[in-house]
Amino acid sequence: MVDPASVSGWDDTADVVIAGLGLAGAATAIHAIDTDPGLDVLVLEKLDEAHSGGNSRVSGQTMFLPRNAAKAFSYQRQLNATNPVPDEWLRIWAEDMTQLEPWVRGMAAEAGFQFHMTWADDPAPLFRVCEYPEMQDSDAVEFIGTLSDQPGVVLTPSSLWETFRRCLANRRVRREFGQRVVGLVQDPASGEVLGVRVCDASGTVRNLRARRGVVLATGGYENDDSMLRSYVGLNDAVPLGSPGNTGDGVRMLQRAGAEMRNFTQHGTLAGGVWPAIRAPGQPTAFMRQLFWSAWSWIDIAQDSTRFIDESADYRAMHYKVRKHGVWQDTEYSRAGAMHMVFDDATRRAQKLVVDLMTWSALVGDYRWSDDNTAELANGLIVSAGSIRELAVRIGRDPDALEATVSRYNRMARDGSDADFGRPADRMRPIESGPFHALRVLPGVICTAGGAVRDAQSRVISTTGAPIPRLYSVGELGSIQTGLYQLGGYLTECMVSGRAAARSLVAAPPLA
Ligand SMILES: Cc1cc2nc3c(=O)[nH]c(=O)nc-3n(C[C@H](O)[C@H](O)[C@H](O)COP(=O)(O)OP(=O)(O)OC[C@H]3O[C@@H](n4cnc5c(N)ncnc54)[C@H](O)[C@@H]3O)c2cc1C
Incomplete structure (x- = not known):
């Protein structure tokens, strides 16, 4: 005052x-x-x-x-x-x-x-x-x-x-x-x-x-x-x-x-917490793609395990899920910094971020390339010839990441996600190298x-x-x-x- x-x-x-x-x-x-x-x-x-x-x-x-x-x-x-x-x-x-x-x-x-x-x-x-x-x-x-x-x-x-x-x-x-x-x-x-x-x-x-x-x-x-x-x-x-x-x-x-x-909003942030990616030197972040055409990817938490059905359409509910009769933010709100791990089929299939909205996409001075090649070149997308090598490059335990990807790939081939119920038609094995990782952060609307x-x-x-x-x-x-x-x-x-x-x-x- x-x-x-x-x-x-x-x-x-x-x-x-x-x-x-x-x-x-x-x-x-x-x-x-x-x-x-x-x-x-x-x-x-x-x-x-x-x-x-x-x-x-x-x-x-x-x-x-x-x-x-x-x-x-x-x-x-x-x-x-x-x-x-x-x-x-x-x-x-x-x-x-x-x-x-x-x-x-x-x-x-x-x-x-x-x-x-x-x-x-x-x-x-x-x-x-x-x-x-x-x-x-x-x-x-x-x-x-x-x-x-x-x-x-x-x-x-x-x-x-x-x-x-x-x-x-x-x-x-x-x-x-x-x-x-x-x-x-x-x-x-x-x-x-x-x-x-x-x-x-x-x-x-x-x-x-x-x-x-x-x-x-x-x-x-x-x-x-x-x-x-x-x-x-x-x-x-x-x-x-x-x-x-x-x-x-x-x-x-x-x-x-x-x-x-x-x-605090009683456990939910009304607008939701959305997976987001910050480009180098940018004050704000891009929203990760919402409309997927490729499915050879997973999200891994800080311990390199999966934690959610990544394919569900959380967008439609502003990243809320109903659990035990109560609406709450998805696990993305508490996962902290995580990685999206994907193969080159997903990298080639579509732009990894949303164009329609966000400061980064519409006003910011970093332009995300349509085929994600600029992000490969500048290191925002980290790449490697094997999952183990990828783990080392992103500072994770190679055994843990390899175990997570192998388990996911097995379930994708079987067409059944025993861990999180991801639908079979939205699960493709991560097998078409090179392999990639993108750091994903909780994005606030x-x-x-x-x-x-x-x-x-x-x-x-x-x-x-x-x-x-x-x-x-x-x-x-x-x-x-x-x-x-x-x-x-x-x-x-x-x-x-x-x-x-x-x-x-x-x-x-x-x-
Ligand atoms: C990606 C995204 C998608 C969204 N989609 C939707 C949607 O589809 N529908 C919907 O209803 N809502 C949506 N929202 C939420 C909605 O956009 C915001 O709640 C709304 O725009 C807030 O408007 P506002 O005028 O209150 O603030 P803002 O539009 O944020 O404007 C605040 C302004 O105040 C200025 N300012 C700050 N401090 C000072 C100061 N000290 N002195 C002078 N100026 C200052 C800022 O620079 C800014 O320009 C979305 C938000 C985001 C980020």
């Missing part, structure tokens, strides 16, 4: 100051200015313009757009069962969710994108539309919304983000890049937030006054190792989204006296922890009262507190952003 007594003068003033330019920040700014065109709205983004957009830009771009508020309330309530949010707030969120579809359609039309709906009975859906069909009122998820700017394609990368980026640029909203919000200027007695302290790359610090309020839209803490260890219990984890998300908002909320929630916020996106303090003029939106303090329905995060960015905008428009300005 920055004590106003330490602020000798304001360097600038706006009605609304928004920290962070991802979808939540953009949605807040657009709805605020569209509701009250007279407002002076200032968005501050920590990264430069070319690297703005946050996780929103590199996400899967899918939206959960329910049309029935009662069913949406009921379904989301069950998703949140392990860590409930108050019903009275959830009802308002659910109602707001049903208002989104026409708004998104309007934005898409303005930005030159087509709106698409994927239904559960589409012949070849790209994803599972409803993730938890066994839940009551799961038909709240009638379809998943996506956008595209290419004929015949239902989803193009970054399309939702690009829609909002263009719509924001069409409006009279001030945007400043390379500006990191480092503190909230807050009255020590009342807790009222009066503005922010911001710092640019050269170290210049400014104090900016916010007449109506400050909105924290700074995303999660996927890039902060210490927070990932402390809050999510993940070692060696790598981010799949923006490198700008370092938990700044969490720290500012803590200093502001906010009531924090939703860090998003973190969700933050402050308790109400249905008006007001941040709630440890006393239970809203902190005056402070709002949080999007992933920072998300209501995805348990299980996650595909599209729910991006939907929440828009719902919470629109709610914050309404609150700000209604707030009496500071004198």
